[in-house]
Amino acid sequence: MQQLKERILHDGRCLPGGVLKVDGFVNHQMDAQLMHDMAAELVRRFHGVPVDKVFTIEASGIAPAIMVGWLLQCPVVFAKKKRPSTMHQPPLEARIRSFTKGVDTSIYVSREFLRRGERILFVDDFLANGSAARGILDLVCQAQARLVGMGFIIEKAFQHGGDALRREGIRVESLAVIDSLDDGIIRLRP
Amino acid sequence: MQQLKERILHDGRCLPGGVLKVDGFVNHQMDAQLMHDMAAELVRRFHGVPVDKVFTIEASGIAPAIMVGWLLQCPVVFAKKKRPSTMHQPPLEARIRSFTKGVDTSIYVSREFLRRGERILFVDDFLANGSAARGILDLVCQAQARLVGMGFIIEKAFQHGGDALRREGIRVESLAVIDSLDDGIIRLRP
Numbered sequence: 001m002q003q004l005k006e007r008i009l010h011d012g013r014c015l016p017g018g019v020l021k022v023d024g025f026v027n028h029q030m031d032a033q034l035m036h037d038m039a040a041e042l043v044r045r046f047h048g049v050p051v052d053k054v055f056t057i058e059a060s061g062i063a064p065a066i067m068v069g070w071l072l073q074c075p076v077v078f079a080k081k082k083r084p085s086t087m088h089q090p091p092l093e094a095r096i097r098s099f100t101k102g103v104d105t106s107i108y109v110s111r112e113f114l115r116r117g118e119r120i121l122f123v124d125d126f127l128a129n130g131s132a133a134r135g136i137l138d139l140v141c142q143a144q145a146r147l148v149g150m151g152f153i154i155e156k157a158f159q160h161g162g163d164a165l166r167r168e169g170i171r172v173e174s175l176a177v178i179d180s181l182d183d184g185i186i187r188l189r190p
Numbered sequence: 191m192q193q194l195k196e197r198i199l200h201d202g203r204c205l206p207g208g209v210l211k212v213d214g215f216v217n218h219q220m221d222a223q224l225m226h227d228m229a230a231e232l233v234r235r236f237h238g239v240p241v242d243k244v245f246t247i248e249a250s251g252i253a254p255a256i257m258v259g260w261l262l263q264c265p266v267v268f269a270k271k272k273r274p275s276t277m278h279q280p281p282l283e284a285r286i287r288s289f290t291k292g293v294d295t296s297i298y299v300s301r302e303f304l305r306r307g308e309r310i311l312f313v314d315d316f317l318a319n320g321s322a323a324r325g326i327l328d329l330v331c332q333a334q335a336r337l338v339g340m341g342f343i344i345e346k347a348f349q350h351g352g353d354a355l356r357r358e359g360i361r362v363e364s365l366a367v368i369d370s371l372d373d374g375i376i377r378l379r380p
Contacts, residue, residue: 019276023277028268028299029303030267030268032244032262032266033260033263035260059248059252059268059270067256069220073223074222075220085292109218110218
């Protein structure tokens with residue numbers, strides 16, 4: 001997606017350890033119009049794929065996911081990183097590892113909101129090593145729901161999470177693919 | 191907002207301790223069309239108020255805030271509950287108390303994204319005792335920005351956060367006002 005790529009080159013910054021900082025328009029301050037347009041592009045790429053529910057993880061997945069859900073006219077569920085005090089029945093739980101924070105955490109979803117047979121489109125801001133995506137797969141599998149695709153704003157191809165998911169036959173779409181951040185230079189896939 | 195009130199009466203549940211559970215359509219599973227329509231109603235109520243930036247707190251404020259920001263065509267910033275590892279400069283920090291979780295936490299915003307003189311509209315899902323709103327006021331004040339209003343999906347009037355904010359001259363708009371959850375019955379203000 002050209003508009004996103006230009007924005008990444010203009011406003012993105014490389015931090016040590018393969019971190020791409022895009023907090024001026026994606027995951028702290030958000031460009032609302034760009035967020036809408038990225039959601040519309042994801043919807044275009046998944047055209048023809050039947051979706052019952054959009055699924056994401058708090059917090060930075062919520063903005064693209066709610067836009068995709070609104071465009072697809074289907075509910076959006078976000079997995080929580082803490083077990084909410086208002087969740088009385090035991091939720092579904094999966095373990096994930098945060099790439100930027102370097103720690104393992106659990107994600108939770110209420111059994112009520114992820115059900116057997118539902119066709120799930122996962123939407124998130126970043127795909128790196130694919131740990132969050134694996135956690136989502138785990139939850140979808142526990143619920144006996146069906147993952148129909150995964151859509152990301154930015155894929156860091158050099159961390160290979162996307163390759164592994166695609167090898168397993170999962171349809172993965174990323175609006176911008178970063179081939180390398182070596183030497184502090186953002187190299188985007190053409 | 192009639193549609194929201196009906197949905198609260200239909201799908202909301204009272205939990206002990208004055209908690210209203212609306213996780214089927216507001217803050218775990220989200221009704222994307224309702225989220226859009228609630229945002230549009232907030233925008234209608236703040237018509238004529240100049241807004242430079244929409245401000246919210248992760249996670250459940252993000253969905254209404256991004257919709258409001260998109261409709262107003264302005265950037266949306268969410269305060270973070272953890273200091274991100276990619277935030278190198280010291281961020282602005284305020285302390286808040288979570289009503290449902292009963293613990294004090296800090297919220298953070300990068301100095302880059304909340305600046306002197308900016309006109310800020312705060313959007314969140316719940317207004318209860320107003321602790322999150324106070325934290326936001328604190329951040330806005332530290333940044334020497336200007337709060338022009340606060341818009342909430344649901345206000346629990348019996349916890350009086352809204353009264354105190356309005357007494358201080360802050361414009362507060364809530365799409366549904368709960369007068370009481372006594373005896374497990376949701377009493378909405380007409």
